[in-house]
Amino acid sequence: MPDLAYLNGKIMPIGKATVPIEDRGYQFGDGIYEFVASYAGRLFMLEEHLDRLERSMGELTFDAIAREDIKKAILELFEQSGYPRAGIYIQISRGVAPRNHAFSRGMSPQFVMTIRAVKELPKSLRENGARAITVKDLRWGRCDIKSVQLVPNCLAKQKALDAGCDDAIFVSDQNVVREGTSSNLFIVSDGRLITHPLTHNILPGITRLAILGICHSAGIEVQESFFGIEELYGADEVFLTGTITEVLPIVRIDDKPIGDAAVGPITRRLYALLREKALADTPA
Structure with a gap:
């Protein structure tokens, strides 16, 4: 076919x-x-x-x-x-x-x-984690609309690939960490998830929504709040979420290790729970 x-x-x-x-x-x-x-x-x-x-x-x-x-x-x-x-x-x-x-x-x-x-992401990224860079957020002011106006996202993604990394993370002029080029971003700090709240500055991701529901059911604390680049660098775990990304661990950002530079237990657990939910979901 x-x-x-x-x-x-x-x-x-x-x-x-x-x-x-x-x-x-x-x-x-x-x-x-x-x-x-x-x-x-x-x-x-x-x-x-x-x-x-x-x-x-x-x-x-x-x-x-x-x-x-x-x-x-x-x-x-x-x-x-x-x-x-x-x-x-x-x-x-x-x-x-x-x-x-x-x-x-x-x-x-x-x-x-x-x-x-679907072309699945390489297993090595799931097992060993991905690398990212941070870039200045030059996108338009309505990132909550899933518009085809994606040139800044494309340029940021290419910049990451040219640097030998897998993705880029947008950071505002005010040092607020936003999201990836085609995915939302979560950090884990002291067992608690933190992610950017829903504003005009990020996309209301469907996988993000799924992860919030999974965390609620699993008793994992989630905080929707703003955080800066130092909190990003100092997180115990970082991961991206998206339709194909699913739950993708990020183990190095700007060549700085995240935690012990290995895929963390909460990231692994959430990926397994997301897959479980997807395979159990009933047909539309």
């Missing part, structure tokens, strides 16, 4: 899917997206992803697409792919119109998706 695309109601091989050159997502970054993964043939936390997709569309004042229509299209594409461990990329732009910064109301949104088999 080839990798498939969905384009405004039609499913086709990815290579056959094209959008008009005057699509506002292409010309202005005037679009939003989601990424949903499956485990053992089951889409994980689909309703939560749909909640966030609707919120992003609302914050950018897109004309609505019925939630049930979006969900039906996702499930149809997923079923046709036949992938038990799939990653579905969903993108909706405001629509197609002659290039103009201002936009007209009543435009028809462009709704596209692609689906591929």
Whole structure:
């Protein structure tokens, strides 16, 4: 089965899917997206992803697409792919119109998706941990919207790779640690998790939400509060969370060891509990 695309109601091989050159997502970054993964043939936390997709569309004042229509299209594409461990990329732009910064109301949104088999992260990263650098946060002021405006994220990720690391962590001018290039960030200090509160400065991650629920059930204390770079360096454990990232341990940041520079017990436990939850989740 080839990798498939969905384009405004039609499913086709990815290579056959094209959008008009005057699509506002292409010309202005005037679009939003989601990424949903499956485990053992089951889409994980689909309703939560749909909640966030609707919120992003609302914050950018897109004309609505019925939630049930979006969900039906996702499930149809997923079923046709036949992938038990799939990653579905969903993108909706405001629509197609002659290039103009201002936009007209009543435009028809462009709704596209692609689906591929998930490429798992290397086991060495899970077992030995990843390395990261910190970078100045130059992103726009509404990181809570899952927008396709990702150039600062791409540049930061590439800077990390060029430095021989795996990811970058955004830090504000006020020395507040935000999140990774495509994932939320947690630190562990004295057995307690700390993560950035939900503001306009970070994405409300779906895996972040799952981890908060897991911690509540497991009796692990979590504090949503701001913290600085020295607290980051001095943490006992650090990990990133995301749809493909899942729970990724970070053992060195800016070439400084985190704790004893090994994957910590809380990080290992949370990864195991997240996998357990994902595999037990019922089909959408």
